[in-house]
Amino acid sequence: MSEMAPRNYFEFFQLPEMFRLDLSMLDSHYLELQARVHPDKAAHLSDVEKRLSLQWATFANEAYQTLKRPLDRARYLLRIHGVDTREEDNTAMPAEFLLEQIEWREEMQDAIAGRSEAALDRLGFRLKKEMDHLIESLGALLDVQQSHPDAAVLVRQLAFLEKLKRDLDQAHALLED
Numbered sequence: 001m002s003e004m005a006p007r008n009y010f011e012f013f014q015l016p017e018m019f020r021l022d023l024s025m026l027d028s029h030y031l032e033l034q035a036r037v038h039p040d041k042a043a044h045l046s047d048v049e050k051r052l053s054l055q056w057a058t059f060a061n062e063a064y065q066t067l068k069r070p071l072d073r074a075r076y077l078l079r080i081h082g083v084d085t086r087e088e089d090n091t092a093m094p095a096e097f098l099l100e101q102i103e104w105r106e107e108m109q110d111a112i113a114g115r116s117e118a119a120l121d122r123l124g125f126r127l128k129k130e131m132d133h134l135i136e137s138l139g140a141l142l143d144v145q146q147s148h149p150d151a152a153v154l155v156r157q158l159a160f161l162e163k164l165k166r167d168l169d170q171a172h173a174l175l176e177d
Helices: 023-037 047-068 070-080 095-113 117-145 148-176
Strands: none
Touching (some): 023 047, 047 070, 117 148
């Protein structure tokens, strides 16, 4: 690897700067890069070269983890385009979306109280469907319409849904105990 850093993660993996990525191509480029920059390959090199190899491997891991996850990839694309999703301080969401979140959380609590794996599974199915829909919409907004402010709203919504999914996974684990 040369010492000149790529402009961004997409360039690093020689992929188009798009939300809708060919994930198998990402995996392939990642494995190819890891084979070249993995610190074990630098064991015989000087300390400076070892450190550089470790830096490249760390960069490759960070880039790969970011691009392989839709929410992180969308955040990253927006950041490249100078858009801050403001997830920390902007919780404004459409009322319908927020009401749905409240209903889903109540359903999850009821399922936990009733120790109903089936109810959690049904909620998980609906949640996955909604997340898939948001991911598809993000693809259109980022790749086709290039409507970054609208995409930032969907990123905030998807972040809410990912949190709900983590909570749902914990609920499943709780019922398995």
